[in-house]
Each structure stands twice: as structure tokens, then as C-alpha cells.
Amino acid sequence: MKKHTGRAKLMLVFLMITVLFVTACGSGNTNAGTNNTGNTAGESDAPNEGADVNSGEKVKLKFTFWGSPQEKKAVEDAIKAFEAKNQNVTIESIHIPGTDFLQKLNAMIAGNEAPDLSYSAAWKLKMGEEGLIYNFFDLIKEDPSIKKEDYLQYAWWNWDTDKSAGPYQASVVxxxxxxxxxxxxxxxxxxxxxxxxxxxxxxxxxxxxxxxxxxxxxxxxxxxxxxxxxxxxxxxxxxxxxxxxxxxxxxxxxxxxxxxxxxxxxxxxxxxxxxxxxxxxxxxxxxxxxxxxxxxxxxxxxxxxxxxxxxxxxxxxxxxxxxxxxxxxxxxxxxxxxxxxFFLGGSLIIFKSSKHPKEAWEFSKFLTDPQNVLELHQGLWMPQLKEWYEDPKLIDSWANEELPGRPAGxxxxxxxxxxxxxxxxxxxxxxxxxxxxxxxxxxxxxxxxxxxxxxxxxxxxxxxxxxxxxxxxxx
Known part of the structure; x- marks a missing residue:
């Protein structure tokens, strides 16, 4: 199979995803086809060891997302909470309305301005196949705090048996x-x-x-x-x-x-x-x-x-x-x-072109922890972790029928x-x-x-x- 350069690969996927967008109606440095150790897409997706998240090195991450005004506010509040715990990290959040999201994300990719991490929909699988985003299963191999069995059984976005764009960020039904x-x-x-x-x-x-x-x-x-x-x-x-x-x-x-x-x-x-x-x-x-x-x-x-x-x-x-x-x-x-x-939902993806994959991974974990965006799980979202459907205390925190978005029954x-x-x-x-x-x-x-x-x-x-x-x- 012909090997693409990072730039060529980005443009190829840009064209492929644009076609999908038309028929069905997401940093752009030049090593986008490799991870930060120089490995090709077929090798491990795990980020190389970089600066510690809580070290003194200043890191800025670009994050693209969509959502209603209520979702936007809750996500921005979560970003502030993450920055307070990780004072060397700043998140540049870019809110894009859902109907324009893919088009604008494609434009960012084509302009070498892809985000570090992003909300995503089904088109992410083409990005995974082309080696542009990290394989979640490789990421969790390096992080014992995350276990596949903790998630809902079918809450996975896979582009191959052992290659995944991640579990649902949150669920809806x-x-x-x-x-x-x-x-x-x-x-x-x-x-x-x-x-x-x-x-x-x-x-x-x-x-x-x-x-x-x-x-x-x-x-x-x-x-x-x-x-x-x-x-x-x-x-x-x-x-x-x-x-x-x-x-x-x-x-x-x-x-x-x-x-x-x-x-x-x-x-x-x-x-x-x-x-x-x-x-x-x-x-x-x-x-x-x-x-x-x-x-x-x-x-x-x-x-x-x-x-x-x-x-x-x-x-x-x-x-x-x-x-x-x-x-x-x-x-x-x-x-x-x-x-x-069934449950359905998107997932957070981390681009291999990110200069700070370790920090992006930590932010991804933070944002997908229901406890950190509990407000959204009390009316808009549902959790993607099994214990939130089995532990009475956790159930009460998000599915209590006295909450405005949780009616009787x-x-x-x-x-x-x-x-x-x-x-x-x-x-x-x-x-x-x-x-x-x-x-x-x-x-x-x-x-x-x-x-x-x-x-x-x-x-x-x-x-x-x-x-x-x-x-x-x-x-």
C-alpha cells in the first residue's frame, strides 16, 4: 500500500470526509500520519512520555465541540475546573454549531490548524483508518485508571477489532x-x-x-x-x-x-x-x-x-x-x-498531530468523567460507565426524578x-x-x-x- 506523507494523508481524508458529509446530510503539522515518536499508523498509538500535566511547562490545547447553550456553558465550566487543577494547561475551546461542525473542522485540517482533541461523529472512523487519531485501546494500555470493562458493552467506536476512536463521551437513547x-x-x-x-x-x-x-x-x-x-x-x-x-x-x-x-x-x-x-x-x-x-x-x-x-x-x-x-x-x-x-453517542478524539497528546489525554479523561460534567448528566446526557447504572448513590446523583430533566418514571x-x-x-x-x-x-x-x-x-x-x-x- 502506498505510504502517504502526513500532509497528503490529511488532504486525502479531508476529501473522503467531505464526500461522506455531502452524501449523508475532524493539528495540522506535517507529521499528522505519525505519532510523536515518529511511529507510523500501524504501530502503537500511545502518546510518548512528555511533560507531566502538572509540571511547570505551559501547554495550550485546542478543543472543538458543539452543543446547545446549556451544553456549551457546562462544558466551559468543566474546562475551568480542569484548568484550576492543571494550572500549566490552558484550553482554547471552539464552539461550532452542529450543522457546521464537520465543514469547519475539515477547513481547520486543510489549513494545518487541526485541534488537539474534538467532539466527533461517525466520520471519525475514516480518520482512524488513515492513522490521524489515536487508538483508544493503545491509550488505556498505558493508563491503568481506565478499563474497557468499566464501560457500557456496546459503547465503542471501533474502526477495527483492536482499534477504537474511544467509548461514548456520554450516552443518549x-x-x-x-x-x-x-x-x-x-x-x-x-x-x-x-x-x-x-x-x-x-x-x-x-x-x-x-x-x-x-x-x-x-x-x-x-x-x-x-x-x-x-x-x-x-x-x-x-x-x-x-x-x-x-x-x-x-x-x-x-x-x-x-x-x-x-x-x-x-x-x-x-x-x-x-x-x-x-x-x-x-x-x-x-x-x-x-x-x-x-x-x-x-x-x-x-x-x-x-x-x-x-x-x-x-x-x-x-x-x-x-x-x-x-x-x-x-x-x-x-x-x-x-x-x-440502544445507547448512542459520540466520542472525544485526539489527533496524532497534537504536540501535547499526554495533556490532551488527561483532559479527555476529565471531560468524560460524569462527575466532572454532572450538570449535563442531570438532563441532557446519560453516563457511559456501567457503575452509574448499578450504584444507587451514583444513580441518585444523575437520575433522581426530582431533577428538572428527570420526570417521574x-x-x-x-x-x-x-x-x-x-x-x-x-x-x-x-x-x-x-x-x-x-x-x-x-x-x-x-x-x-x-x-x-x-x-x-x-x-x-x-x-x-x-x-x-x-x-x-x-x-
Whole structure:
């Protein structure tokens, strides 16, 4: 294989990641393809011994991240706490809105101004394959304070069996959220909070019908109901993989087949689940189409404005809901056969071009310790370490249902239901996920609009992604 220079390698990955960004919608010194001992990407990723973090040598790290105003403030507070403990280290934090993040990070790489460490998404795996970021498994070999077994089982971003961009920095999960006042007005029982009591699909649909109203106050099964003039929908799915995959898994399907050799979403178990979601829109008229959903605000505002009674989307919305003037709650997801869910999340990556990898590693450990960013774990994030789901004192510190972002039932409906029924998230498990998902998303757009069945659409996608199906990383 032809060996790239550091500069050439950076430009190659810049182009590759830009292509991924287009189809699916991160220091730039010239030894970026090597670590600081001069080793090539195939050798150990562990940083060489440099200055002690608490020595007198002044170190400045550049750190790029995204997030809401609340997340930005909490991260900046954590940075101040780290700098207070490590007075020789200064963190230059660069907050970039999520929609612009990859584009700006690519520009920094191309301009030889890459950060020392950064938030990241699925595109980090290409960087790992090209040797631009440190292998987390090499880093922990040199640090006995970090153990792989301490983390959630599937919370890993691997680009090979023994090469990882790290575990989740923090976790989020698919979540069912609702406006409790709308349930009360409709005289409908609130969603169950225990996985063993989850609604089956028919119960879920019937509940959604009772919560759906046209402008004359009629429900979908009432004579004269007008599906073209709905003022309140029973449920709104985000229609992304993070929301539909729990139902696919519940029905015995998956993104790929169990052996990783075939496109799983084209199999009957998967297409049946996808079709049931589409039927919420086009048959039962209890959920908005993509066109209708474009005029409905984000989940917190949608529930507050009474445009929808339930939302199935990410748990990151809990923070916004806690700050809205709304009587809200959470329930377990509906099931078809067995309850299934997953954790998802990004990871912090450290660039091999960093002049201070040892300090970057220490900051990475600090920022991924839930105790140091506890405020974010009390409404926005969930921990990535198993003990935070098993130790009652730790659970109480972040999942206490008296906290604003943790409504009654949170521990059962969100925390335990996921921890006890977790499967790998396709995003960090399926090889070539970004490329495959671009085709899947385009195919499903037709399903949600009712112009194709899920079976027909996924068969077409199967033919397009056949060469990309190359197995999984975690299972």
C-alpha cells in the first residue's frame, strides 16, 4: 500500500470526509500520519512520555465541540475546573454549531490548524483508518485508571477489532415523550414506564388515535374525520434510524443480518416494522408526513404547542422539555415482539498531530468523567460507565426524578429499559454505516410519503448497498 506523507494523508481524508458529509446530510503539522515518536499508523498509538500535566511547562490545547447553550456553558465550566487543577494547561475551546461542525473542522485540517482533541461523529472512523487519531485501546494500555470493562458493552467506536476512536463521551437513547395534559383531556391512561408493561403495537395505535383530532374535534375512526385538516397528532416519529430501529429490533430485524453479510432492513421482520411506522402516517392518520412535519416545531415546542401528544425522538430533548412550560413525562417505547433499545453517542478524539497528546489525554479523561460534567448528566446526557447504572448513590446523583430533566418514571422508562435491553446501535456497529444510511434515508423518504411499500423500497436499497455491506464491529 502506498505510504502517504502526513500532509497528503490529511488532504486525502479531508476529501473522503467531505464526500461522506455531502452524501449523508475532524493539528495540522506535517507529521499528522505519525505519532510523536515518529511511529507510523500501524504501530502503537500511545502518546510518548512528555511533560507531566502538572509540571511547570505551559501547554495550550485546542478543543472543538458543539452543543446547545446549556451544553456549551457546562462544558466551559468543566474546562475551568480542569484548568484550576492543571494550572500549566490552558484550553482554547471552539464552539461550532452542529450543522457546521464537520465543514469547519475539515477547513481547520486543510489549513494545518487541526485541534488537539474534538467532539466527533461517525466520520471519525475514516480518520482512524488513515492513522490521524489515536487508538483508544493503545491509550488505556498505558493508563491503568481506565478499563474497557468499566464501560457500557456496546459503547465503542471501533474502526477495527483492536482499534477504537474511544467509548461514548456520554450516552443518549431513543425516548417516548408526551404532554400529560393532553392525555388527561382525552381521558387516556399515561404511557407505561416499565419495559415488561410496554404497549404492544395495537395498543399504541389505539392510544394515538384517541389523541389525534381534526379541526372539528373528530378522531381518525369517527365518521367524517378529515385527515387533511388535523390540528393535533397522536404521535410524531423523528423518522431517523435512531427512532425506527428500536421497533425493527423489537420485531426481530436489524440493520444487517446476524452474520453481517446481508442488508437486514430488506428482510421481512424489518420491512414489516418500517411499514407499520409508515401506516401511522398514511393509513391511521395519527402521525404527520415528512411534509406536514416540516411545519411542526422541535419536540419540546411541538408538545408545548399541543400539535402532537407524543414524540418518539432522542432523550437529548429532555433538557429542553425541562425548561419549557409544559406538564410532560416519559414512557417506554412500544413493542412488536420483544423490548429492544440502544445507547448512542459520540466520542472525544485526539489527533496524532497534537504536540501535547499526554495533556490532551488527561483532559479527555476529565471531560468524560460524569462527575466532572454532572450538570449535563442531570438532563441532557446519560453516563457511559456501567457503575452509574448499578450504584444507587451514583444513580441518585444523575437520575433522581426530582431533577428538572428527570420526570417521574425516568429511571424505569429510560434508564433501566435501555440498560437492561440494550443492543448495538447501528451507527457505531455497522461498517460503512454513513454511506449505507444515505441510501436508506432516501429510500425511506418514499415509504413515509406512501409512494412505495417498505418491502419494495428496501429491496431497491439492498441492490445499491450490496458492496458496502461488510459486517459489523461490535457483534
Amino acid at each position: 431513543p425516548s417516548l415523550m408526551y404532554n400529560a395534559d393532553l392525555f388527561k383531556e382525552a381521558d387516556v391512561e399515561l404511557p407505561p414506564t416499565k419495559a415488561e408493561e410496554a404497549w404492544n403495537w395495537d395498543e399504541f395505535v389505539e392510544t394515538a388515535k384517541k389523541l389525534t383530532l381534526d379541526r372539528s374535534g373528530k378522531h381518525p375512526d369517527d365518521p367524517g374525520f378529515d385527515p387533511k385538516n388535523i390540528k393535533q397528532y397522536g404521535v410524531k416519529f423523528s423518522l431517523s434510524w435512531s427512532s425506527y430501529m428500536p421497533l425493527v429490533m423489537s420485531n426481530g430485524g436489524d440493520y444487517l443480518t446476524e452474520d453481517g453479510k446481508e442488508f437486514g432492513l430488506a428482510k421481512p421482520e424489518s420491512t414489516e416494522a418500517l411499514q407499520r411506522i409508515a401506516d401511522l402516517i398514511n393509513v391511521h392518520h395519527v402521525s404527520p408526513s415528512p411534509v406536514q412535519a416540516s411545519s411542526i416545531p422541535a419536540p419540546a415546542t411541538a408538545l408545548q404547542s399541543r400539535k402532537v401528544a407524543m414524540v418518539i425522538d432522542g432523550s437529548w430533548n429532555h433538557l429542553d422539555l425541562s425548561k419549557a412550560n409544559i406538564n410532560w413525562g416519559v414512557g417506554v417505547l412500544p413493542v412488536l415482539k420483544d423490548y429492544k433499545s 425516568f429511571q424505569d422508562a429510560v434508564m433501566r429499559s435501555t440498560y437492561e435491553h440494550a443492543e448495538p446501535s447501528p451507527e457505531n456497529n455497522v461498517k460503512n454505516f454513513v454511506e449505507i444510511d444515505a441510501a436508506v434515508t432516501a429510500g425511506l423518504d418514499q415509504v413515509w410519503l406512501g409512494t412505495k411499500t417498505a418491502e419494495a423500497a428496501m429491496k431497491e436499497v439492498e441492490a445499491k448497498v450490496k458492496a458496502l455491506v461488510q459486517g459489523t464491529y461490535l457483534k
